Amino acid sequence: MNFQHFENIVKNENSAKKFLLQFCWKNHQRFCPKCRSRKLYALRGGKRRCSRCSYTFHDFSQRFINNGNLGAQQWLRLIKLFELEVSTGRMAEQLGVTYNTAYKAVTTLRMAILAHSLDARLIIRSIEGLDFSKSGKFHLDMSTRSGARMPVFGIVERGSHVFADLIPELDGDSIIHFKMNFHLKTANLGKIIYTDRFKQYAALLVGGSHLSARYNIRHNDKGLFIDSSKGFWSFSKDWFRRLKGISPRNFPLYIKELEFRYNHRNDDIFPILAEYLCAMVPDFED
Numbered sequence: 001m002n003f004q005h006f007e008n009i010v011k012n013e014n015s016a017k018k019f020l021l022q023f024c025w026k027n028h029q030r031f032c033p034k035c036r037s038r039k040l041y042a043l044r045g046g047k048r049r050c051s052r053c054s055y056t057f058h059d060f061s062q063r064f065i066n067n068g069n070l071g072a073q074q075w076l077r078l079i080k081l082f083e084l085e086v087s088t089g090r091m092a093e094q095l096g097v098t099y100n101t102a103y104k105a106v107t108t109l110r111m112a113i114l115a116h117s118l119d120a121r122l123i124i125r126s127i128e129g130l131d132f133s134k135s136g137k138f139h140l141d142m143s144t145r146s147g148a149r150m151p152v153f154g155i156v157e158r159g160s161h162v163f164a165d166l167i168p169e170l171d172g173d174s175i176i177h178f179k180m181n182f183h184l185k186t187a188n189l190g191k192i193i194y195t196d197r198f199k200q201y202a203a204l205l206v207g208g209s210h211l212s213a214r215y216n217i218r219h220n221d222k223g224l225f226i227d228s229s230k231g232f233w234s235f236s237k238d239w240f241r242r243l244k245g246i247s248p249r250n251f252p253l254y255i256k257e258l259e260f261r262y263n264h265r266n267d268d269i270f271p272i273l274a275e276y277l278c279a280m281v282p283d284f285e286d
Helices: 003-009 013-021 072-083 088-095 099-115 120-126 172-182 209-215 232-241 251-263 269-278
Strands: 040-042 048-050 130-132 138-140 151-158 161-171 186-189 192-195 203-207
Touching: 003 013, 003 072, 013 072, 013 269, 072 088, 072 099, 072 269, 088 099, 099 120, 099 251, 099 269, 120 161, 151 172, 151 232, 151 251, 161 172, 161 203, 161 251, 172 192, 172 203, 186 232, 203 251, 232 251
Parallel strands: none
Antiparallel strands: 040 048, 130 138, 151 161, 151 203, 186 192, 192 203
């Protein structure tokens, strides 16, 4: 999206909300987010109540965009800054909000990206601290928990697309085991440890700062298979180097963001991100 079109969309709160609502309600047809009934009646303040189940809601209820206290203009500006890969601190300055508010909003956008990935259900069920519930809410545990398993992702490239698959049976310690006992080559890129080819995967990726310190092992092998890749790995290198901290909880969010950016590298991702943000929070409990 060019800046002239963007400026027209965010010129006021009404135009910004109108743009977002097109992703919420097909043909402007509202329905109850809880029971999907279309028998509704209007309340004050733009809210509606379902005649069938009595659920009271507004246009953004049970959607990702409802997580946080940003207006429509702020959300669209945040999406544009996210598209341009502006840091969270700079986003906070540009939007005139606190760092924590900007961080929560960016995390919401990353959770929306994760929810649209092919292995979203597996990731949500496997990673401690990530939670989607039947209430239409999601929770990201902000606490730092020692002893949590660092997830491992396998990289598969198919044509012009990449798939970063969670491998739930592996963790960071598994990588060290394969290196020490089966001579699996490893190298590091910023806070990321990556491996040589493993089974069907071009490489395994794991957040590895604590692994290097714990085992006092250097990850500087040469000639790894993925280092010769002209696709995903070339696209990813600078992005990985910029990561300052990685926890078991947020590592999947970063990986899925990168998978999304690569697979849409030739697309205008602004409307895609707006659509993801306006999507209903899925139920991964069943």
